[in-house]
Amino acid sequence: MALLEVKNLHVSVEDEDIEILKGVDLTLDTGEVHAIMGPNGSGKSTLAAVLAGREEYVVTQGEILYDGEDLLELEAEERAEKGVFLAFQYPVELPGVSMTNFLREAVNAVREARGEEELGAGDFLKLVRERAKLVDLSADLTKRSVNEGFSGGEKKRNEIFQLAMLEPRLAILDETDSGLDIDALRQVSDGVNKLRSDDRGFLVITHYQRLLDYIVPDHVHVMVDGRVVRSGDKNLAVQLEEKGYEWVREEAAAAA
Amino acid sequence: MPTTLDTSAPAKDRFLSAFEMSNGQALNGKNASISSHREAAIQRFAELGVPTNKLEAWKYTDISKIVDREYTLPLSMNVPDVDASDLDDVLIEDLDAHRVVTVNGRVHNGLSDIGTLPDGVVVSSLADAGANHPDIVEAHYGKYADFEDEAMTALNTAFVQDGLFVYVPSGTAVEKPIYAVHLTVSDADVMIQPRHLFVVEDGGIATIIEMQHTLTDARVFTNTVREAYVGARGNLDHYIGQVESDASSQVQTTAAYHEDNSVFSTNTITLSGEMVRNNLTITPDGEFCESNLYGLYLGKDQMHVDNQTLVDHVHADCVSNELYKNVLNDASKGVFNGKVFVRPDSQRINAYQSNKSIVLSNEANMYTKPELEIYADDVQCSHGATSGQLDEEGIFYLRSRGLSEKRARILMLQAFAQDIVDEIRVDALREHMTHRLRERFASYFDRSE
């Protein structure tokens, strides 16, 4: 049984009749890194949002199985508790919510769901220091409000830091490379690579191939107009970089 | 000798005849300057009458329906008995302070634990101060809380009996906070009118915490007037916690006046009460004054809380900061009217005012009126007001990290209130308030589940 199985997924925006995903199929297992590439508006971020449980999208057809369980039946927090983690493209600022409080609540919620004991204050802080190092995040940042006053790079590293803290089984990175300069990109990728493991799967969503130079995927899927039009190995990303999205678009049109 | 207000007469006349009956004799007559204001005050009250919501200043708050009840006026000097165990339930844990307890507006020496104060510092009843420090009382009493346009201040001034008196002499710092525990105890519906006077002389430093409790299910109406004076280079840090029963109502008027280079800060946190009206007027009358006004109101059930603030910049080169926040749940109502007034020639004023509200329920209402009235040109004044819901993006973010929806909402509400809580510079009080806030926020969602 695969970790994640997306079958013929059709998704529309609530209140509007616009279909964004038009039958997506995807199977991902632990230990694997899948990349989803595609032009703007192809629906790749929508897929991430639906996986994480955003309510403004309506699934009109198809299903998502996570560990064999119907993921769509679960609330956003239940998915998080079961190990689904979304690194946001635009991490939300939460003025007044301290990083420490937030993380402690999140970590303990997830631990409780796994049947583990709450982390004591000492152990928790130790874990924070250890995991913050993974992404070169200054421990000082954990004293501030969540994402408030963070630079673009700090926000993205903070997402990976939270990934490290919550130890999910399925990590979805939504355009984690957007807005990052090359140094920040390297820091984030290093962090992700350290977190790759046999019992964890990654779904990496990106517009550009350059992220995949650092986080090398096992599978690459190209999404155009709400469908996966092509899948392959890491070389597909390279081809795409050379030929552009027009190439797959035309191919998809020809096939249709 | 308690007097009961005769509700068959119109509200105004009830007070006039109660004043007549007591004839000033049953009232505290220990100090000439306190007594001397009574006649003028009752006359002015007779002219003004009980405020109605036809007046612009009372547009959203109809206090007349609260005033219009059959209250007992406890005019005798006797303080009802209160068990020390009752006190235990309300005291703030781990607060190392000079504790003074008032019962129905009078200082209760038996329950107070004032401890050792620095030389010259006085914490006593206003009645005692009138006898022991008549010159200080004379110099400040009735000087800041003007009753010309304020009927409720006139009423308090006419009936004033007692209250808290704090005096900090020049250059003296009171390290530990002065902690006033105000208790109201009565079997019958009761109206009390405490009068507090705080005088911090030049260079004096003090922190005053006032917590208002009611130990009764009867309806309580408190009409408080508080005057505060801070001399040059002085610093008074003032906190009010309004945690009375839901059958309690109050009109609370604070008039603060401060001189060159001084700082006056006040922070009012309102968690309960049927109808609460806070009038706060600050007059920084000297150069380089700093005035800070903070307030937090967490509405539930049928609560109605109205904060009126005025910073009257009569002098150039001053700064004022104001932040009031409201969270409204159930059928609660919130009113905020903040005014920054910059007089002609009061140049180089920096005045900031902000009012933020979160409305959680369909039945709740928020009325906001942030005003600027500016007659000098070289100023930086701004105000902002927002009203909205919790940020749903933020809630989703929290949920996607595993927090339940309820926990996410509580955390977001705590965050909303955080900058007011952060302004509490007494650790034990901050802890105490944080705990109370957390309980309140949790209760919002427990009921709806």
Added chain:
Amino acid sequence: MSQSETEYLEGVASKEYEHGWHTDVESGKAPKGLNEDIVRYISQRKDEPEWLLGWRLKAFRYFKMLMEDEDSYPEWAHLKYVKPDLQDISYFSAPKDKAQYDSLDEVPDELLETFERLGIPLQEQKQLTGVAVDAVMDSVSVATTFKEKLKEKGVLFMSFGEAARQHPEIVREHLGSVIPYTDNYFAALNSAVFSDGSFVYVPEGVRCPMELSTYFRINEQGTGQFERTLIVAEKGSYVSYLEGCTAPMRKENQLHAACVELVAHEDAEIKYSTIQNWYPGNPETGEGGVYNLVTKRGICKGDRSKISWTQLETGSAVTQKYPSVILKGDDSVGEFYSVAFTKGHQQADTGTKMVHLGKNTKSTIISKGISAGKAQNSYRGLVKVGKNAENARNFSQCDSLLIGDQCGAHTFPYIEIGNPSAQVEHEATTSKVGEDQMFYCHQRGLGEEEALKLIVNGFCKEILAELPMEFAVEAKELLAIELEGSVG
């Protein structure tokens, strides 16, 4: 502040009024005073239908009640002035004893010249293309241009009096439907004695092909102006309308108490702009000037309708007006963009009311107040979100600029929230022209006057941008003239 800057600012504050001349046109004026006979007289002179006289009389009787009750006079605004003596005003004044002109040929040359001097040629060949003009002098509409061309599209643009005669069914349906005569003191007065004004009707689905514009001129001494404007935009229509106002210099105060009613049906949009430049009174003494006490209100009746008010207020001794929008239709939009410039002894208490009743309604308020000399400038506004107005949104921004230390700038916003899904945001600032901004301009070679003009213009930019293009230049110039002074 440098010496020259001080002098310049003083100059700004004392810059005089340009349109202060008056035209010698013989006028047929009603005797002074306010009574039922005058109301009948006005109605008769205007050859009005019976029902309209009836409406006026009902309004007058209501107003009589108000006059007897001293408390009914609106004194809550931040304004100090001697109440106008309503018995000392003539309520009807028609140039050359004629209450209406049938064609442009009948209009006396003096009148045409008056409007020429104001920069409003009424001959169509001289017109700005794309703008139809209705010119109102004292109580009477002098001429309406491009009428025929508009008619082709079905757009009715004419004086109110004409409309009452020719299209009684439309007028009757809408008159008083947005501002009932019981609304307030001056609305009641206007309803009884209103003289003329403009009427616009845009039929379903029509986009009015040109800007419509009315110029109001008070000319006669001892008269008041009480125009009444009604604009009805049917389903899916669009119209942009602009009014301009001037008056001669008079030692006594003249009363202007207009009512403007806008009705926008489903998917309709009305854009209403005002360039108000009534005589502001003597800048030194404060003597004379127009009392501009006006009620303007629009209703977004249908879903997805939109009403937008833009105003540039530079004139009048006293201004009190709050162009408002009732957002009744779902997804309807209300906007208010305002620049109020006061100097000398001028006083303005102006702002808006946005009343959200429908779902997903949106309103925007941007108000810029500039105060110089001894002027007092107040923003007063109300944002109200009704109990059933789900997802209402409002953004308000009120900025005040002070020029000189004798003036005042005030902000009195009321915010009433009755629905938890409302998001309301209000911001206000008050400051003077920054010394660093002035210095920056000086350093780049600009003199006091240019610098101030530049900065004030920048301050007002987003409002001026809302004016129809044809008038934006005019507005900018007006603002520049207002700022002009003798630089030492």
